[in-house]
Structure formats: C-alpha cells, structure tokens
Amino acid sequence: MPAEIPADSVGIVTPQQIDFPGPVQLASGRALAPVRIVYETYGTLNAARSNAVLICHALSGHHHAAGYHSLADDKPGWWDYYIGPGKPIDTNRFFVVSLNNIGGCHGSTGPTSTNPDTGRPWGPDFPRLRVRDWVKTQAMLMDALGIDVWAAVVGGSLGGMQAMRWCVDYPERLRHCVVIASAMKLTAQNLAFNEIARQAITSDPDFHDGRYLEHDTAPRKGLAIARMVGHVTYLSGDAMGQKFGRDLRRGTFEPGTEATIEFQVGSYLRYQGETFSDRFDANTYLLMTQALDYFDLARDFNDNPAQAFAKTGSRFLVISFTTDWRFSPERSREIANALLRAGKAVTYAEIDSEYGHDAFLIPIERYRQVFGTYMHSIEV
Amino acid sequence: MPAEIPADSVGIVTPQQIDFPGPVQLASGRALAPVRIVYETYGTLNAARSNAVLICHALSGHHHAAGYHSLADDKPGWWDYYIGPGKPIDTNRFFVVSLNNIGGCHGSTGPTSTNPDTGRPWGPDFPRLRVRDWVKTQAMLMDALGIDVWAAVVGGSLGGMQAMRWCVDYPERLRHCVVIASAMKLTAQNLAFNEIARQAITSDPDFHDGRYLEHDTAPRKGLAIARMVGHVTYLSGDAMGQKFGRDLRRGTFEPGTEATIEFQVGSYLRYQGETFSDRFDANTYLLMTQALDYFDLARDFNDNPAQAFAKTGSRFLVISFTTDWRFSPERSREIANALLRAGKAVTYAEIDSEYGHDAFLIPIERYRQVFGTYMHSIEV
Numbered sequence: 086m087p088a089e090i091p092a093d094s095v096g097i098v099t100p101q102q103i104d105f106p107g108p109v110q111l112a113s114g115r116a117l118a119p120v121r122i123v124y125e126t127y128g129t130l131n132a133a134r135s136n137a138v139l140i141c142h143a144l145s146g147h148h149h150a151a152g153y154h155s156l157a158d159d160k161p162g163w164w165d166y167y168i169g170p171g172k173p174i175d176t177n178r179f180f181v182v183s184l185n186n187i188g189g190c191h192g193s194t195g196p197t198s199t200n201p202d203t204g205r206p207w208g209p210d211f212p213r214l215r216v217r218d219w220v221k222t223q224a225m226l227m228d229a230l231g232i233d234v235w236a237a238v239v240g241g242s243l244g245g246m247q248a249m250r251w252c253v254d255y256p257e258r259l260r261h262c263v264v265i266a267s268a269m270k271l272t273a274q275n276l277a278f279n280e281i282a283r284q285a286i287t288s289d290p291d292f293h294d295g296r297y298l299e300h301d302t303a304p305r306k307g308l309a310i311a312r313m314v315g316h317v318t319y320l321s322g323d324a325m326g327q328k329f330g331r332d333l334r335r336g337t338f339e340p341g342t343e344a345t346i347e348f349q350v351g352s353y354l355r356y357q358g359e360t361f362s363d364r365f366d367a368n369t370y371l372l373m374t375q376a377l378d379y380f381d382l383a384r385d386f387n388d389n390p391a392q393a394f395a396k397t398g399s400r401f402l403v404i405s406f407t408t409d410w411r412f413s414p415e416r417s418r419e420i421a422n423a424l425l426r427a428g429k430a431v432t433y434a435e436i437d438s439e440y441g442h443d444a445f446l447i448p449i450e451r452y453r454q455v456f457g458t459y460m461h462s463i464e465v
Numbered sequence: 466m467p468a469e470i471p472a473d474s475v476g477i478v479t480p481q482q483i484d485f486p487g488p489v490q491l492a493s494g495r496a497l498a499p500v501r502i503v504y505e506t507y508g509t510l511n512a513a514r515s516n517a518v519l520i521c522h523a524l525s526g527h528h529h530a531a532g533y534h535s536l537a538d539d540k541p542g543w544w545d546y547y548i549g550p551g552k553p554i555d556t557n558r559f560f561v562v563s564l565n566n567i568g569g570c571h572g573s574t575g576p577t578s579t580n581p582d583t584g585r586p587w588g589p590d591f592p593r594l595r596v597r598d599w600v601k602t603q604a605m606l607m608d609a610l611g612i613d614v615w616a617a618v619v620g621g622s623l624g625g626m627q628a629m630r631w632c633v634d635y636p637e638r639l640r641h642c643v644v645i646a647s648a649m650k651l652t653a654q655n656l657a658f659n660e661i662a663r664q665a666i667t668s669d670p671d672f673h674d675g676r677y678l679e680h681d682t683a684p685r686k687g688l689a690i691a692r693m694v695g696h697v698t699y700l701s702g703d704a705m706g707q708k709f710g711r712d713l714r715r716g717t718f719e720p721g722t723e724a725t726i727e728f729q730v731g732s733y734l735r736y737q738g739e740t741f742s743d744r745f746d747a748n749t750y751l752l753m754t755q756a757l758d759y760f761d762l763a764r765d766f767n768d769n770p771a772q773a774f775a776k777t778g779s780r781f782l783v784i785s786f787t788t789d790w791r792f793s794p795e796r797s798r799e800i801a802n803a804l805l806r807a808g809k810a811v812t813y814a815e816i817d818s819e820y821g822h823d824a825f826l827i828p829i830e831r832y833r834q835v836f837g838t839y840m841h842s843i844e845v
Contacts, residue, residue: 114721213723273705273730274697280731281693284738288686290670306668313661314694317654322790325653331761338764341494343593346759350653351660358664379726381711384718410702410790 093169094161095127095152095176102192103229109222115212119201122226123192124148124184127168128176130232136465137232138174139223140164140183141240141247144315144373145365147191150183166448173457178465179236184226186219188372196368197298209295214372216380220250224258236463237261241445242412243373246380249420252397253382261463262399263456266409266445268416269390269423270381275411278318279374282311286367295368308367309358316357321408321441325350390423401431402459404452406444432459473549474541475507475532475556482572483609489602495592499581502606503572504528504564507548508556510612516845517612518554519603520544520563521620521627524695524753525745527571530563546828553837558845559616564606566599568752576748577678589675594752596623596760600630604638616843617641621825622792623753626760629800632777633762641843642779643836646789646825648796649770649803650761655791658698659754662691666747675748688747689738696737701788701821705730770803781811782839784832786824812839
C-alpha cells in the first residue's frame with residue numbers, strides 16, 4: 086500500500102468493460118462472439134478527440150498500466166513509471182487507453198471465459214489469435230470510444246508488434262507509433278524458447294489437453310517452468326550476475342555435507358514461476374506465444390518491411406536497450422532502417438541499460454528523457 | 466555405418482572396465498563402494514609412460530570419444546574430429562584415456578547401478594558429487610594404468626573444469642592442461658538455466674522422487690525439456706537463425722486456418738529432447754548439473770584464482786569461441802589472466818565461430834590448427 090498516492094500518479098482508477106455482440110471475424114477464419122474488452126483510461130479526452138494514446142500490452146500484461154485500484158494495492162500498474170501527470174505519457178495532455186487483449190486472462194474474453202456454445206470455459210477451443218486480431222479489436226474499442234485517430238499507439242515487446250501492425254491495417258488511424266524493445270518477427274532462438282515454454286505447459290499432467298478448468302486444476306508446474314524460461318530471457322546475464330551472483334539462499338559450499346545448496350537466483354526464479362502460475366492462465370500463455378511466433382510484419386509484403394510501412398501516415402519512435410538479448414538492438418535497427426527506406430520519419434534511440442529486455446518496464450533516466458521528449462513533441 | 470573406417474580414425478575400439486572395491490571418500494563426506502569405471506584408450510603407452518593424455522567429458526558426455534564400436538555404428542565417438550592419427554590429439558604420438566565419470570549413466574558406477582546396501586538401483590540415494598570427486602577417481606584409474614604424470618589433461622566445458630581441478634589437487638601429475646570453452650565458476654544465468662532444467666525433471670510425475678527405475682518408468686518429458694533448455698544455450702542465436710530461420714515443418718502462415726504451425730527449430734529441439742531422454746539418466750543429469758553449480762575453482766583460495774593455480778607445474782592452453790554465450794570468451798580470459806598472475810605459461814586463443822558453445826565439438830579449421838600446434842609441441 087502506498088503511504089499516500091504520489092502526486093505524479095494517475096491515482097485510483099477503475100477498470101471498465103465493453104461488450105460487443107460480435108461476431109468478430111478472426112484471421113484464423115473463425116468468428117468470436119460475444120467479445121468483452123476490459124480497459125482503463127487515464128486523463129481526459131479533449132474536445133477535438135485528438136489526444137488519445139493507445140497502450141498495447143506485452144505477453145503477460147493487461148489493462149492495468151497505471152495508478153492504483155485501491156489504497157490497499159501494494160503496487161501500481163505495470164507501466165506507472167511512464168504514464169501519469171508530467172511523465173512521458175503525460176496524462177495532463179493525453180487521454181490514455183489501456184486494454185486487456187482478447188485471449189487474455191484479466192477480464193477480456195479469453196480461454197477462461199464461457200463458450201456460449203457449450204456453457205463451459207473455452208479452454209483449448211478458444212480461437213487461435215494473431216496480432217492483427219488484437220489490432221482489430223482495439224479498433225472496435227477505439228470506435229466505441231469515439232476516437233477517429235490515435236495521437237499515438239505505444240507498445241513494448243509484443244506490444245510494439247501491435248503498434249507496428251496498426252500502421253499496416255489502419256495506416257491513417259494513428260499519427261505516431263512508438264515501438265519499444267520489439268522486432269518485426271521472432272528469431273529462431275526466440276521461437277525455440279517459446280516452444281520450450283509450451284512443451285513445459287502441455288507436458289504437465291494437470292494440463293488435461295487444455296481442459297484443466299473442467300478438472301478443477303491447472304498446469305501450475307508447467308506454467309511456472311515456462312515463466313522461468315521466459316524470465317531468464319528477459320534479464321541480461323550481467324543484471325542477473327549483479328543482482329544474485331552466486332549467493333546462496335540455503336546450504337553450504339563446505340565439503341563434508343550432502344545438503345543440497347540453493348542459490349538465490351534459483352529461489353528467485355522459482356518464486357517468479359510460482360506467483361505467475363497463481364495469476365495467469367496457461368491457455369492464454371499458449372495463445373500469446375503462438376501469436377508471437379506467427380507475427381511477421383513483412384510476410385504479406387514480399388518480405389519487404391519498407392513495403393509494409395509504405396502506406397502509413399504515422400511518424401515513429403523506435404527504442405532498444407543495449408543488453409536486451411531477447412529483442413536485441415539489431416532487431417530495432419531493422420525496424421528503423423525499414424522505416425527510412427519507406428521514407429518515414431523515425432527517431433531511433435539505443436538506450437544503455439544493464440537490465441536486458443525488462444528495461445522497457447524499468448525507470449531509466451535516458452529512456453525517460455527520449456520517450457518524454459518525443460511524446461511531448463506530439464501535437465494534441 | 467561408415468562405408469569404410471577412415472584412415473585418420475582410431476578404428477574399432479572396445480570399452481574396458483576396471484573395478485575398485487573402494488570405499489572412495491567423496492567431498493560430501495560419504496564413501497562410495499564399489500566403484501566401476503568404464504573407459505577407452507586410443508594409441509599406445511610408450512615405454513617411458515610419458516605420452517598419456519586424459520580426456521575429461523562434459524555434461525552429457527561419456528568414454529566413447531573416438532573411433533567406432535563396430536562397423537554398424539552410424540557415427541564415431543563424440544570428439545572424433547580431434548582424436549586420431551594426425552589429428553590434434555595425435556594417437557600416433559599419444560596414449561589417450563577417455564572415461565565415463567562416476568555418477569554417469571554409460572557404464573561407470575552411477576545412479577542406475579545397484580546400491581549394494583539395498584540391492585536396488587542407487588537412484589536419488591547416489592552420493593552428491595563434485596568436480597574434485599571425478600578428478601580423484603580419474604587419478605585412481607591413472608594409477609591402475611601405471612601412469613605417473615599425464616602429458617596433458619584435456620577437457621571442454623565441464624571437462625575443462627576437471628582439467629583445472631587437476632592442477633589444484635594433483636599439481637605435479639600433469640604437464641599440460643587444455644581448457645576449452647570453460648569457466649572457473651558458473652554465472653547466475655548459468656545457474657538459472659540449470660535450475661530450470663532440474664525443475665523440469667523433478668516436476669515430471671514420472672520422477673517419483675528419483676525412484677523412477679523402481680516404478681519401471683522415467684521422467685522422459687521432464688528430461689526432454691531440460692535437454693531442450695540446455696541445447697538452446699549451447700547454440701548461438703546466429704547459428705540457430707542460419708540453420709532454421711523461421712522455416713516451417715508443418716502448417717501454414719496463410720490466414721484462414723486454425724492449423725497450428727510447427728517451426729523446424731521447434732521440431733528439431735523436440736527431437737533432441739526426446740532422443741536424449743532415450744539414452745540418458747535423469748538422476749545423472751541432476752548430479753552433473755549440481756556439480757557444475759558447485760564448481761568454483763578459487764573458493765578455497767580466498768577467491769583468488771591465481772592462488773588456486775599457484776602450485777601446479779603445468780603449462781596451459783585456453784580456448785574460447787566468440788559466439789559462446791554459455792561460457793563466453795570473458796570467462797576464458799579470466800582463466801588466462803589468473804594464470805598470468807600466477808606466473809604460468811599460457812597460450813590463449815579466441816576462435817571465431819558462429820556455433821556457440823557447441824563449437825568445441827565441431828570441426829573448425831583455426832581451432833584445429835591452434836589445438837594441434839599446441840598438442841604437437843608437447844614432448845612425449
């Protein structure tokens with residue numbers, strides 16, 4: 086619980102929801118109905134409706150990006166460092182919309198929702214999703230809120246992929262696109278780690294072919310291992326070394342004992358895995374990683390990303406972090422170069438950071454400055 | 466099956482075994498008896514007994530390092546590129562000894578062996594091992610073979626740790642020490658991946674607290690996931706990209722279908738995991754990763770590795786590979802620098818390679834040259 090709500094916080098926020106009867110046609114060819122989207126807003130939509138900013142969340146994210154749900158909350162939303170009065174996404178200027186994507190497990194329609202055809206949870210029968218399906222449903226929310234054009238669409242990691250997809254599918258409906266620690270497609274190594282995560286989940290005997298809710302259980306161990314694998318890839322080797330080194334939590338290096346040692350880093354990872362299993366749905370994790378795998382911005386454009394970006398009227402900010410080995414600076418330079426070839430205005434910044442991929446969530450002064458300067462330059 | 470045995474092969478080899486009644490005192494304080502060691506030799510021990518080279522194997526290695534067990538073998542031993550007539554470890558000059566370490570699962574006493582106290586497999590009751598226990602039992606084999614001093618002790622990865630430990634525990638019993646793609650201790654990131662591997666194994670319901678053999682089963686899925694995690698860390702991101710890219714094995718990227726796509730890289734990894742589960746024991750994997758975790762060459766020397774190396778009469782070759790991110794060149798430079806501070810003769814080479822940690826097993830011309838030149842300089 087915060088002693089008091091900080092002055093630069095958006096304060097107490099209340100999630101809202103909107104229900105669309107559907108059906109919504111998905112990239113897979115299937116239709117989804119009904120569709121509920123849970124979202125939060127921060128700041129005020131101006132009379133010209135020109136100051137709206139969309140926040141797209143990453144793999145394990147959700148709608149609660151800033152502020153507190155109650156005074157009892159022990160921490161604020163996941164991007165509170167960057168959203169609020171006077172912060173880079175300045176709620177004194179912008180009307181910020183942050184949603185839980187469909188397929189999610191934080192209130193929007195997803196695998197834990199009821200399948201109207203069966204009266205049981207969707208589970209593994211929930212339609213496969215692609216990034217373009219999220220963009221499409223985000224546009225439905227946009228329309229419902231009476232917004233014609235986003236001042237900016239902003240996202241990190243998988244969220245950055247959504248921001249780029251906006252430029253392809255709705256090239257005139259955003260003025261600025263902010264892509265942070267992202268990539269135009271996954272590398273083979275990225276795909277490999279996602280495959281391991283899915284194997285861990287589906288190998289868990291409590292997975293029950295995805296119908297675990299009907300068995301009143303969940304593949305907790307498998308999901309925890311999946312999260313541990315993911316978490317290691319979010320951190321840089323140096324950051325892990327500085328945070329944990331070879332410190333022991335339990336046991337001893339001394340000879341003459343059989344007691345198994347436990348390293349702090351192992352204990353930390355297990356804790357991360359277990360708490361994630363408490364709050365996240367395994368089918369959602371499978372869906373999200375599959376959407377990541379599928380994403381390939383330039384595939385429909387002869388593998389030419391400049392062509393993918395050709396039609397958009399947006400301007401761009403692209404940010405990467407030096408020690409991010411999940412979506413390395415090389416991947417962001419590919420985005421920036423494609424934008425230059427497409428003749429688009431792009432600001433690219435590679436931020437020195439020791440925090441790996443997680444850097445996009447962490448307070449880093451130069452990141453804040455670059456991000457804030459760019460956002461401040463956006464006319465509303 | 467080779468069409469014919471190549472001229473630069475050691476040819477058909479037959480594993481040998483030696484039984485020690487024990488007990489052997491281990492670092493844990495426990496004693497192990499009896500102890501069987503399975504090994505192979507290539508080349509001929511000279512009259513002066515001065516040309517013996519010890520090969521120390523890595524995590525999943527074993528005694529079969531070179532040649533063929535029969536004409537029906539489809540491939541030779543795991544280091545056949547580097548051991549044979551005219552090869553870097555030249556069997557025209559050297560008498561090469563390659564063993565399966567205790568705790569292993571290829572014939573030497575390990576968790577699948579019978580515990581004489583119970584008549585059942587040792588399983589999880591097999592004593593915890595440290596690198597120094599392997600060096601001690603390697604010295605027992607050395608004595609039994611009538612060798613006083615090794616011309617060289619050679620190892621890659623975990624094998625390199627054994628080679629370094631020889632210099633601490635038997636400083637006068639080796640003339641040369643060859644440490645390839647290794648480290649004086651694991652990083653936090655290394656520890657994290659090992660922890661994930663162990664979690665995958667012990668979370669498998671077929672693990673049965675390690676007594677799976679008594680249940681006539683094995684934690685195959687958990688071990689496969691552990692191997693997949695390991696395998697990704699053995700390869701460089703670039704090598705995976707070049708080998709697999711985003712090539713599909715099954716399914717399609719085309720919209721309008723729900724068929725799940727399968728990437729070549731995922732299929733490859735699953736195959737690696739499954740075949741590993743067929744041939745490797747899960748308790749051995751746990752033991753080996755724990756020994757890796759424990760290893761810290763300088764811990765008993767005030768964290769001063771130069772002090773650890775101080776007493777040895779050995780000379781050194783240290784080799785690293787540019788894209789190895791499991792044991793990066795930085796780790797090898799730490800070894801070389803410690804040796805220089807200790808006043809030891811050291812040749813250090815950082816080999817350009819795209820193959821990640823696996824490079825130490827792969828034919829690379831400059832690696833072969835550096836390794837061969839050094840080994841050729843050793844007087845026998």
